[in-house]
Amino acid sequence: MSSENPVSKFDSLLTPLIRLSRNWVSRAGVFIVTAVTVCFIFLLPTMFSGSVSHPYLGILSFVVLPGIFLFGLLLIPAGLYLDRRRGGPQVLEPGERTWSHPMLRQLVGFIGVATVINIVIFSQLTYRAVHFMDSTSFCGGACHQVMSPEFASYQNSPHSRVDCVQCHIGPGAAWEVKAKISGIRQVFKVIFNTYSRPTPAPVHDLRPARDTCEGCHWPQKFGTDRVRVISKFAEDETNSVTRSVLLMRIGGGHVRKGIHGAHLENGVTIRYRPADDKRQNIPWVERTKAGEAPTVYLGKDVKEEDVKKFELREMDCVDCHNRPTHTYDLPDAGIDRALADGRMNAELPFAKKAALEIVKKEYKQGADKEVSAAFVDFYRSKYPDIFAKQKASIEASAENLRAIYARNIFPDMKVTWGTYPNNIGHMDFPGCFRCHDDDHKAASGKTIAQDCSACHELLATDEKEPKVLADFGYVNK
Ligand code: HEC
Ligand code: HEC
Ligand code: HEC
Ligand code: HEC
Numbered sequence: 148m149s150s151e152n153p154v155s156k157f158d159s160l161l162t163p164l165i166r167l168s169r170n171w172v173s174r175a176g177v178f179i180v181t182a183v184t185v186c187f188i189f190l191l192p193t194m195f196s197g198s199v200s201h202p203y204l205g206i207l208s209f210v211v212l213p214g215i216f217l218f219g220l221l222l223i224p225a226g227l228y229l230d231r232r233r234g235g236p237q238v239l240e241p242g243e244r245t246w247s248h249p250m251l252r253q254l255v256g257f258i259g260v261a262t263v264i265n266i267v268i269f270s271q272l273t274y275r276a277v278h279f280m281d282s283t284s285f286c287g288g289a290c291h292q293v294m295s296p297e298f299a300s301y302q303n304s305p306h307s308r309v310d311c312v313q314c315h316i317g318p319g320a321a322w323e324v325k326a327k328i329s330g331i332r333q334v335f336k337v338i339f340n341t342y343s344r345p346t347p348a349p350v351h352d353l354r355p356a357r358d359t360c361e362g363c364h365w366p367q368k369f370g371t372d373r374v375r376v377i378s379k380f381a382e383d384e385t386n387s388v389t390r391s392v393l394l395m396r397i398g399g400g401h402v403r404k405g406i407h408g409a410h411l412e413n414g415v416t417i418r419y420r421p422a423d424d425k426r427q428n429i430p431w432v433e434r435t436k437a438g439e440a441p442t443v444y445l446g447k448d449v450k451e452e453d454v455k456k457f458e459l460r461e462m463d464c465v466d467c468h469n470r471p472t473h474t475y476d477l478p479d480a481g482i483d484r485a486l487a488d489g490r491m492n493a494e495l496p497f498a499k500k501a502a503l504e505i506v507k508k509e510y511k512q513g514a515d516k517e518v519s520a521a522f523v524d525f526y527r528s529k530y531p532d533i534f535a536k537q538k539a540s541i542e543a544s545a546e547n548l549r550a551i552y553a554r555n556i557f558p559d560m561k562v563t564w565g566t567y568p569n570n571i572g573h574m575d576f577p578g579c580f581r582c583h584d585d586d587h588k589a590a591s592g593k594t595i596a597q598d599c600s601a602c603h604e605l606l607a608t609d610e611k612e613p614k615v616l617a618d619f620g621y622v623n624k
């Protein structure tokens with residue numbers, strides 16, 4: 148065999164391949180590996196750009212593809228093994244099994260080079276797979292139906308630029324592994340269609356919020372009071388508006404006790420035992436402060452020995468902020484906010500009343516267009532003059548009303564108005580008053596305060612033209 152002959156040089160490159168695929172199982176393996184390598188080359192641009200626009204494309208590229216690749220690789224030795232057991236042709240003929248024989252050297256060289264290439268391809272694909280499974284596109288989009296309520300609320304929240312994993316997994320390898328294992332369990336639930344509807348909350352194995360939230364917000368930081376203006380619209384012809392103005396005592400660990408300081412100050416720990424799965428009924432609360440004896444507060448007619456069986460939980464951010472990003476509306480508040488910020492036109496007669504009636508009706512999954520159609524129809528039939536003049540504004544309001552509905556109602560997942568209670572506040576859900584109800588008493592007779600101004604100064608309550616806003620130069624319109 149002369150090395151000057153180009154044909155035989157090509158031959159000598161191919162011979163190991165031919166030798167390795169003398170049976171159809173190994174041949175299939177070689178074929179699969181080659182095909183995946185070609186796909187991989189086409190995928191390179193996507194991998195360099197770092198993002199996959201469609202979750203299914205991502206699953207295909209980074210989850211299915213590495214699996215097929217590995218399968219193909221394993222087929223090659225499997226075929227050789229089967230062949231050998233059947234007494235078929237050997238990779239190396241007896242005479243070739245010595246280092247001085249060029250066939251053995253070619254084969255070893257070929258396998259060496261192929262292994263390096265395979266390691267590069269496989270490690271890139273799996274690295275990408277892990278990365279991709281941490282992306283918001285995968286978490287929110289891949290199991291489309293299951294995650295649709297959480298994804299929709301997330302996209303419309305102050306955290307819509309924070310990746311799911313930053314709250315759900317946080318830094319560190321241990322939690323990453325834990326999350327992947329629980330993720331696999333969830334994938335099976337989706338495949339076998341045995342997942343709960345709605346997705347249960349609270350999430351019992353959520354990473355303690357102080358490891359996640361505090362990466363971006365830390366309790367010492369919230370020091371100042373914050374003014375909140377809440378606008379409400381009546382169901383009359385002019386949608387007459389009233390406003391409440393609250394000075395929230397946000398507080399913080401160092402600056403001022405306030406809301407955050409009271410529960411999260413250094414050295415203070417508050418623990419509680421909820422009597423129900425949603426943590427809405429709290430019969431037992433304990434506050435400990437370094438250097439002081441613990442204070443236990445018991446709800447009305449509660450005996451300490453009766454509550455021992457309930458979960459014991461240390462209070463952190465999500466006991467109040469349980470909806471920091473998956474924030475759902477109630478119809479009234481959702482529409483009020485849209486009217487207040489101009490997504491819906493508050494000058495349209497009976498806009499609030501009509502909108503409220505429309506969104507409270509039930510529509511089938513995916514039929515949210517009926518919501519906007521009903522709102523447009525209301526004006527077309529009842530106020531044709533206004534409709535003619537303000538068609539664009541009515542249609543825009545209708546579209547925003549539809550969006551409110553679509554963000555909150557998911558018949559497939561059995562999520563509707565009020566499915567997920569929000570623990571901030573005390574008007575729509577028990578919230579702060581789960582503990583601050585003046586009924587939780589310590590042995591000394593001390594209660595967990597319900598004093599209105601401990602949490603906020605009420606500068607105005609449902610007033611037409613609050614003086615404090617006029618003083619601020621706020622134009623009431
Ligand atoms: C700002 C932090 C944050 C981000 C970002 C975030 N979540 Fe959550 N999520 C939470 C918290 C906190 C809970 C727990 C609520 C509870 O225990 O009541 C939760 C709960 C959930 C639940 C359980 C059902 C429910 O509504 O309580 C699912 C499912 C979920 N998140 C999915 C996602 C997905 C998918 C994304 C990304 C698209 C995401 N989350 C982004 C904080 C976050
Ligand atoms: C990766 C950073 C990051 C993480 C992690 C994070 N947040 Fe935030 N958070 C933000 C940003 C950014 C904003 C928006 C700030 C703004 O709009 O001024 C925000 C806003 C908020 C707000 C104010 C919302 C409002 O209406 O003004 C609250 C409350 C909040 N986060 C709570 C939490 C809680 C609770 C967690 C943990 C479950 C958490 N955040 C985790 C970055 C983060
Ligand atoms: C006892 C309940 C409670 C706990 C615990 C709690 N918060 Fe808050 N937080 C509130 C309330 C109430 C507000 C004011 C909400 C409002 O103005 O509507 C608030 C406001 C905030 C804001 C907005 C601050 C601003 O100045 O606008 C952020 C950010 C925040 N919390 C993050 C956190 C983080 C992170 C944790 C955990 C370290 C946490 N909170 C723990 C009740 C709590
Ligand atoms: C799990 C029970 C629990 C929940 C829920 C809870 N708190 Fe508290 N809160 C306590 C305890 C316990 C204390 C400390 C009482 C004491 O001084 O011994 C406290 C103290 C406070 C204080 C200080 C009161 C004072 O007089 O100094 C404020 C302000 C406060 N909480 C605000 C809130 C707000 C706002 C919410 C809802 C977002 C809330 N808390 C939810 C248990 C709770």
Ligand code: HEC
Pocket residue numbers: 377391393571572573574579580583596597598599600601602603605608
């Ligand atoms: C333990 C803390 C706490 C106590 C005590 C408390 N509140 Fe509140 N309240 C809140 C929080 C937190 C909110 C803000 C909710 C939000 O962010 O929308 C709120 C909101 C409100 C609002 C505006 C909500 C709306 O939708 O109109 C009113 C009005 C109000 N409180 C009245 C009172 C009155 C009256 C008392 C005294 C009986 C009281 N609160 C006691 C924590 C408290």
